[in-house]
Amino acid sequence: MSDHRPILYCRCAYAKVLPEEVKDRVLERLIDSNLPFESVSDLCEMSARKDPGLVALSQQDGLRIVACYPRAVKWLFSAAGAAIQTESSQSESSQSESSQSESSQSDAKQPGYIEVLNMRTDTADMVCAKLGIGTIETAEGAES
Amino acid sequence: MIATNRERPRVLLYEGAGAEPIDAALRRSIVPKLLDRGYTVTRITQNANLGNLGHTELIILGHFTRPADFQSDQGDLKIHTRDVRDDSLETLTEYIDAVAAGVSEARPHWKPWFPVIDYDRCTNCMQCLSFCLFDVYGVNQANQITVQNQTNCKTDCPACSRVCPEVAILFPKYKAGPINGDEVNQDDVRREAMKVDISALLGGDIYSMLKDRSEKAKSRFSKERDDDRALKERQRCLDKLKSNLDGLEIPAEVLSSLPSFDQIQSKAQAAKQRAEQALADASLKPTTP
Ligand code: SF4
Numbered sequence: 001m002s003d004h005r006p007i008l009y010c011r012c013a014y015a016k017v018l019p020e021e022v023k024d025r026v027l028e029r030l031i032d033s034n035l036p037f038e039s040v041s042d043l044c045e046m047s048a049r050k051d052p053g054l055v056a057l058s059q060q061d062g063l064r065i066v067a068c069y070p071r072a073v074k075w076l077f078s079a080a081g082a083a084i085q086t087e088s089s090q091s092e093s094s095q096s097e098s099s100q101s102e103s104s105q106s107d108a109k110q111p112g113y114i115e116v117l118n119m120r121t122d123t124a125d126m127v128c129a130k131l132g133i134g135t136i137e138t139a140e141g142a143e144s
Numbered sequence: 145m146i147a148t149n150r151e152r153p154r155v156l157l158y159e160g161a162g163a164e165p166i167d168a169a170l171r172r173s174i175v176p177k178l179l180d181r182g183y184t185v186t187r188i189t190q191n192a193n194l195g196n197l198g199h200t201e202l203i204i205l206g207h208f209t210r211p212a213d214f215q216s217d218q219g220d221l222k223i224h225t226r227d228v229r230d231d232s233l234e235t236l237t238e239y240i241d242a243v244a245a246g247v248s249e250a251r252p253h254w255k256p257w258f259p260v261i262d263y264d265r266c267t268n269c270m271q272c273l274s275f276c277l278f279d280v281y282g283v284n285q286a287n288q289i290t291v292q293n294q295t296n297c298k299t300d301c302p303a304c305s306r307v308c309p310e311v312a313i314l315f316p317k318y319k320a321g322p323i324n325g326d327e328v329n330q331d332d333v334r335r336e337a338m339k340v341d342i343s344a345l346l347g348g349d350i351y352s353m354l355k356d357r358s359e360k361a362k363s364r365f366s367k368e369r370d371d372d373r374a375l376k377e378r379q380r381c382l383d384k385l386k387s388n389l390d391g392l393e394i395p396a397e398v399l400s401s402l403p404s405f406d407q408i409q410s411k412a413q414a415a416k417q418r419a420e421q422a423l424a425d426a427s428l429k430p431t432t433p
Pocket residue numbers: 010011012013017018041042043044045067068069072073076316317
């Protein structure tokens with residue numbers, strides 16, 4: 001069952017804060033999937049210049065943002081004039097994996113909430129699973 | 145200093161009706177390369193509506209099976225179309241860079257390092273405004289603290305985040321939580337409450353400490369205070385400051401690029417006045433989110 005909620009991927013291009021293998025593998029899987037997506041160089045930079053694109057993106061129904069900490073993403077959008085309500089579906093310290101996936105599914109049903117997947121704390125497999133693009137496969141097998 | 149969407153094209157990987165999927169290896173290599181160079185990249189796999197993100201130039205890449213004729217209902221959007229079936233990573237990058245060069249000159253690299261305020265925690269106390277010597281903070285029309293001059297912030301310096309008594313200042317690119325946006329836990333809040341009153345130390349007393357020391361030096365050595373002595377005093381204070389910062393790393397360049405003693409005093413005074421004024425105004429009118 002495919003999930004049609006829009007996806008925004010942040011490359012965090014101007015600093016080395018995301019583990020390289022996580023951001024590379026997630027992007028590769030996203031590209032190899034058949035899903036449409038939006039991807040930006042660096043949400044921090046967009047926030048600093050109050051990019052109007054952030055307001056447009058924040059208004060997409062059911063948006064899922066693949067970036068870093070939900071609290072950082074929320075206030076970066078806010079600083080650019082785009083108020084969003086974020087719900088984390090990351091593995092925060094005390095949450096168990098099963099409770100996360102439950103919460104991620106229920107968050108998805110809450111209108112107006114934006115789900116943030118955290119590439120600073122989650123593995124590529126975890127992020128991809130939450131995006132519904134499965135676990136890491138070989139790139140060749142991923143197209144179908 | 146920072147390129148805007150009017151100056152940088154958006155790139156669209158078109159894989160909808162009238163096109164076949166782009167070669168997998170080319171897709172996999174071109175997307176990260178473009179993102180690392182500052183482009184926004186969108187992929188469409190069906191006849192979806194392309195949201196307007198404020199760009200004025202759009203480069204559509206596709207492996208088209210029929211003549212590509214894209215129209216835009218976004219008034220000033222200029223469309224460039226490229227059939228990529230014969231492109232390599234190099235030829236495609238060259239083409240995109242050439243289109244971008246026609247739109248604007250390349251901008252110098254800037255690491256987006258600046259404070260971001262968590263308004264769920266901020267109490268509008270203005271300590272950050274009083275503390276920052278580089279005019280990064282300001283107040284908006286509702287007399288609410290705001291980050292006004294992001295590019296003035298000193299790269300990799302997270303010092304003002306430790307001034308905030310509410311753990312409300314984030315630097316998303318910082319290495320550790322909660323400054324990087326990780327959740328604030330009770331230990332973080334307790335640590336803020338228990339540690340030396342760093343806000344007093346930094347917000348006001350650092351300046352008076354500098355002044356006191358200078359005054360003492362003055363009386364001890366009569367009027368012989370010279371630039372060297374002032375510099376030494378400042379260095380001593382900054383060392384003390386560093387040892388009080390609880391392991392927080394402030395880059396040496398930042399410390400050494402601080403303004404002179406007199407400039408620090410007058411800037412601190414001006415910042416304090418702005419903060420006091422904003423607080424006084426805010427007490428007359430309720431702040432709005
Ligand atoms: S939002 Fe997070 S992932 Fe994106 S650029 Fe900023 S720190 Fe990096």
